[in-house]
Amino acid sequence: MQVAERCLICSADSLQRYRAMFAPFVGSRIWRRTSVAIRLMKCRQCDFMFSDSRFDPDEERRLYDGYRGHDYQALREKYEPWYTADFNAKLSTGTMEKRRAPLAKIFREHVPSEIKSVLDFGGDRGDLFDGLLPGAQTFVYDISGVEPAPGVKVLHTVDECTQVGFDLVGCSNVLEHVAYPRNLVSDLHRIASPSTLVFVEVPSENPMGMRTYAKRAVQEMWLLFRRPTTAASMLPFGFLRQVHEHINFFSMRALETLMQTCGFTVLASGLYPGEGCSFGPYKIAAGNVVWCLAKKRVGQNIVTAQSGGPSV
Ligand SMILES: [Zn+2]
Incomplete structure (x- = not known):
């Protein structure tokens, strides 16, 4: 584990700090x-x-290897009794149509119709954008190694992605998970040509907002009945401020700043309700999704290799 002492987006050292903890499932899966x-x-x-x-x-590999597979789900249910096998299956398959609907509207309004090639960066099976842009070939780049959806071509490395020349590169719900977001956006910058449209979207979350606190309080009460040992272990750490798999929390301003500091010009941005996760216990804190569409600023070489502070 490394500790960041500066903002991972704008490098400012003017940071407010709050005591928090990793969710017990995350701690257990990575460090036992x-x-x-x-x-x-x-x-x-x-x-x-x-x-x-x-x-x-x-640590990233230990968290994401076999993501949402059997072992992942079983361990998660041990600490989060609401995370049943049924719920897990619904997350993997049941939300795709709901995730596509707002994208279709954004693309209709902001993306020209002559898109012929799309890269889904970090897109798991690559089925999110498939079919949204009629006639376009979809490619996917993902470290998980899962089987792609039918008709989707897999690219195995970022270098391979740079060889293709895409009309659109999309990156949906990935940046909230990665250790160094500027490194990922600099990969997008390498892959994009000056004419490539880059679409990025992330949940707009406030881990210290009232809705999140309400969700955590309900979960803690649930745990007190079903997993009292886990519930008790969280009390000294302040169970309200928990970090789960999302380690980055974006506002629209933060997302736009990220794109701009990594050499992109933001062409359009917006926000829509994140209906895709508004079921089960997550309904309490179902939030918004922020998105932006950007193009590379020409004539700039961006060096954004980023790492944290001291390892601990
Ligand atoms: Zn900052």
Whole structure:
């Protein structure tokens, strides 16, 4: 684990710090420890919020290998009794149509119809954008190694992606998970040509907002009945401020700042209700999704290789 001392988006060191913890499931899956104390950081300059503790590549692999597979689900249900096998299956398959509907509207309004090639960056099976842009070939780049959806072509490395020349590169619900968001956006910058449209969307979340606190309080009460040992272990750490798989929390300003500082010009941006996750216990804190459409600023070489502070 590494500790970030500056804003991971704008590099400012003007940060507010709050005591928090990793969710017991995350601690258990990565370190076999249920109580891992961390700090939540809030940048006064760009609004970005993030966990100060950043996963190293090995920790990321331990968290995401076999993502939402049997072992993942069983361990998660052990600490989060609402995360049943049925719920897990619904997350993987049941939300795709709901996720596509707002994208179809955004693309109709902002993306020209002559898109012939689309890259779904970090897109799992690559089925989110498939069919949204009639006649376009969809490619996917994803580290999980899962089988792609029918008709979707897999690219295995970022270098391979740079060879193709895409009309549109999309990256949906990925940036909230990654240790160093500027590194990912600099990969998008390498892949994009000056004419490529880059579409990025992330949940707009406030881990210290009242809706999140309400969700955590309900979960804690549920745990007190069903998993009292887990519930008790969280009390000294302040169960209200928990970081789960999302380690980055974006506002629209933070997302736009990220794109701009990585060499993009933002052409359009917006926000829509994140209906895709508004079921089960997540309904309480179902939030918005922020998106932006950008193009590379020409004539700039952006160096954004990023890492954290000291390893701990
Ligand atoms: Zn910042």
